[in-house]
Structure formats: structure tokens, C-alpha cells
Amino acid sequence: MNKLLIFSFTLLILFVFSCKQSSNNLTVNVQITNNAASQYVYIDLIELDANPITMDSVKLTGVSPTAILKAGKANQEALYRVRFEKDQFYFILVGDQDNIKVEFDAKNPAIYTTNSIESNVFKKLLTEFDAMLQQMQVLKSQIEMKGEVMDSVRVIMEEDFRKQSAATGNYLLTFADTVKAPALAIYALGISKNLVSAEQLSPVLKNISKRFPELPKIKKIADAFQRQVESPTSSGLLGKPAPDFTLPTPEGKNFSLSSLKGKYVLVDFWASWCKPCRMENPNVVAAFQQFKDKNFTILGVSLDKTKEDWIKAIADDQLTWAHVSDLKFWDSQVVPLYGIEGIPFNVLLDPEGKVIATELRGPALSQKLQEVLK
Secondary structure, three states: OHHHHHHHHHHHHHOOOOOOOOOOEEEEEEEEEOOOOOEEEEEEEEOOOOOOEEEEEEEEOOOOOEEEEEEEEOOOOOEEEEEEOOOOOEEEEEOOOOEEEEEEEOOEEEEEEEOOHHHHHHHHHHHHHHHHHHHHHHHHHHHHHOOOOOOHHHHHHHHHHHHHHHHHHHHHHHHHHHOOOHHHHHHHHHHHOOOOOHHHHHHHHHHHHHHOOOOHHHHHHHHHHHHHHHOOHHHHHOOOEOOOOEEEOOOOOEEEHHHHOOOEEEEEEEOOOOHHHHHHHHHHHHHHHHHOOOOEEEEEEEOOOOHHHHHHHHHHOOOOOEEEOOOOHHHOOHHHHHOOOOOOEEEEEOOOOEEEEEOOOOHHHHHHHHHHOO
């Protein structure tokens, strides 16, 4: 549970909310067995337009293994973190009721129980999502072991990776569209962003506003997320000539985007340090292999910081197309030029250099290429 919750908690920055509506106070009763350390346990309110706020703390001892934490007015639109002074694990809870109980054994904190229905829903989401990510990682490793060999086995592996990626994204969208807790709906959409297209996200975002009409803050979040999903697609780039740029290749030679006019070009913004980018790379490789002989190519634009990491990632992921980078991280000239707010991000250009699509991830990439490269 430790790694899973830590990973998932870091993704919470993908959304922002801070609405309080319940008039009742939230109490969290933590009961722990085999607590060897004398330490404090804390409860934090996670309102992501600000730093987490510690609401209460109680000292745990072997003699007194129970902590009753007061978290203020119960907030169903926020999340709560129960953390410990010395132990490297914590729990994320949903404030779906006024009295929440958590019981666990300090020797095996991954197995814990709670009477909070939505907190259990959240735990199930994290467990299933982590299992899906692990399956994708296994497939990615198998593809990488094939090296540059492109045979029928690799084709099947890459198709399996695309299917698993699509299934993971669809799972998160379905969860967001059906879960009762608005905070969890937004959370699921946040972690789905790198697995689904803007077209898939948009209707679920709109539905969230309809499902929770009495929660203006949730509508505000969904609307803001919608603008983020659509930017720069609808407001900046789509249908317009792609901004040209010239950057160094790994060999140190200058390379211009405009030199690729006459072909369909996927401009792929990524980095070696970006795990979602690396997870998406097998899908991009598969698309390149399928369509490279149909007047299609790719230009990889990296937001890396070090040349060594950049070159190694190109080799490790078998990215056999042109690459450029000024190695300036988020200070790269392409970031404001293309309005990049996160990676992976891509734009598809027609032979005239106009942007005809953006944010093509998972199966959406091959579907779009199949559509335009008839």
C-alpha cells in the first residue's frame, strides 16, 4: 500500500478544490495494533488550492494504540490524509460521513479496514489502477527486450499494449462517470489524462457538472479542467500553421520543423524523465512502424535537461525518428510556442504544416492516422 498511496497522492495536484458544506464535525478513529513506536498521528485536510492543513494530532503509544482525530466540519469534496510521525505510510480517506473508523496492524498496514464506503471505493480504485499500470509496464519491458526487431511477435505485443492502455483509460473514465463522491470523480479524471484523448474526457467532464449541480466548486473545477483539456486545441493551434522552430539534434546539428513539410508529421513533446511519456512510447513506436511508409514521420521534441539521459531514452525505447532538444527543461522555447502545460503532448500536422489534431494518445493516435493516411 505504501508505494501505491504515495504514487497516487502525488497525482492529486492534477485537480484543485476547496468547498466546505457539511455543518457536522468529522471524527476519525484510528485503531492500531503492534504499534512499536511512540509517535504522533496527524490528520490533514487536502484542499489543493493551498497546502495541506493539519487539523489535529494525537500521540500513540503501546499503552494507548487508539487515536481520535478531529478534522473540523466534514467536507465531502475534500480528501483527508492520516499520517504518522515515524512510519512511512499514510491513508487517504473520503469525508463521506461524520464518524470514520480505520483499523490496521502496524506490521502490515496494506491490510486495513474502514467503515467509510467511499474511502473503500477509493482504495479499490488505487489497487486496480496500480495493477493495470503494472501490466502495462510488463508489456513495455517485453517490447523493449525485442530491441529493433520488428516481427509478428512484436506487433502482437504492441497491440496488446495499446489495448491495455485503452482499457485502463476507459476504466478510469467509467469510474469518474459513476462514482458518488465528486472528489473521486475529479481525481480519476486527473490520472486518466495521459491515457485518454480530449474527446473522451470532454463528455465525462460535462457530465460531472450535471451530476453535482448543487456543488458550484465542482463545476468550477470541471470547467477549468475542460479548458485545460481543450487548450491549445480549440483556442490556439488547431487548423493553423504549426509554429516553426529550429533546435539541435543529438549530433549537435540544427533541425527545423519546417524541413518536414510535404509529409504528415507527428510532433511529439516528451522527456526521458516523464514516466507517462515513456509508457506511451511503445504506442508511438507502433504507429510509426505501421504508417512510416505512407508519407508519415515523427519529430521528437524533448524537454530533457541532460543530453546523456535524452540519448539513452531514445535508444532504450527504440525511437527511430528525428529528435531535437535545447535541453532547457521547461524553459525550452517550444513550451510557450505551443502552450505546453504537460507532457506527453503532441500535434499532428498535414503536409502543408497545419495542425489537424492534438493530444493523440493510446488508440486515438493510430485511429487518426488510419483516418488521414488512406
